[in-house]
Amino acid sequence: MLSKISAAYLLVFAGLVQSAHAAAATIGGPLAALQSSASAGQTRYELGAVVDARNARSSGVKVLAVTPDAAADRIGLRASDQLLAINGLRLDDTASPSSTLERGLQEGNGALRLEVMRDGRKLLLSGRAEAMGPGGTQSCGYVTDQQGVVPKSQDIFNVEITQIEGRSTPLQSSNRHRVAAxxxxxxxxxLVQESYLNSSQLQQIRKMKKFAFARAYKSFVLDVEAGMSYRIGARLIRQKLDTQSIRDNAYWEPVVWSKVPQSCP
Structure with missing residues (x-):
């Protein structure tokens, strides 16, 4: 049974429309998760926030999304905050914001001390990062953009999952992605099939994607149940195929079009 993704949709500035993965191959990628890069056997720490780590400025790096109930949410970090420092490591004007974020999380050993800018005011936030034990022993589920046949008769089409919790999905095709519950x-x-659109609509969509990069991708929050696999698609909204709606990227929305049990050891 088709179900709409819970939570509001967030437009995410994810780099060039032509290839999110190509952009992610650069240092840090266009987006970065606030997580450590601990090696196998070590505890990994996660904050549960997605930031635009392509360019650090004097105002820091922008927080694009915060996972509900994760560490970032609990300590009060918000989407649109500018992150200036993590555990004493500066992020404003740093040459490598992604690696600095990861290093700050790992060196903090779970402790979090964030300096942020919000509405022109500096704030200090503190708390604990999420600890991810070695071996991935958490309960888990799956998300996929490839399993099953999307119900095009319901105006549901394919998508490409480009980021999960800020981490770029693999460059090579993957049948499914394992995620913590x-x-x-x-x-x-x-990836709406072009034959379902007229030439004028296609032209407007291409123009929007070319000049309004931020509107090329959408982020959303999915509440993953353990032992379940979620098939993700894009619903084409027929009543919003006018020029202005296309410019606003309002002509589609992410949906879970199927949810099936799938064991996740």
């Missing part, structure tokens, strides 16, 4: 932030781009 709980609320997770996914970033997707629509």
């Amino acid at each position: 709980g609320k997770r932030v996914l970033v997707v781009r629509e």
Whole structure:
């Protein structure tokens, strides 16, 4: 049974429309998750926030999305905050914001001390990062953009999942992505079949994607149940195919079009 993704949709600035994965191959990628890069056997720490880590400025790096109920949410970090420092490591004007974020999380050993800018005011936030034990022993589920046949008769089409909790999905095709149970932030781009649109609509969509990069992708929060697999698609909204709605990227929305049990050891 088709179900709409819970939570509001967030437009995410994810780099060039032509290839999110190509952009992610650069240092840090266009988006970065606030997580450590601990090696196998070590505890990994996660904050549960997605930031635009392509360019650090004097105002820091922008927080694009916060996973509900994760550490970032609990300590009061918000989407649109500018992150200036993590555990004493500066992020404003740093040459490598992604690696600095990861290093700050790992060196903090779970402790979090964030300096943020919000509405022109500096704030200090503190708490604990999420500890991810070695071996992935958490309860888990799956998300997929490839399993099953999307119900095009219901105006549901394929998507590409480009980010999960801020981490770029693999460059090579993957049948499914394993995720920890709980609320997770996914970033997707629509792959609506062109034959279902007229030439004028296609022209407007291409123009929007070319000049309004931020509107090429959408992020949303999915509450993942353990032992379940979620098939993600894009619903084409027929009543919003006018020029202005296309410019606003309002002509589609992410949906879970199927949810099936799938064991996740």
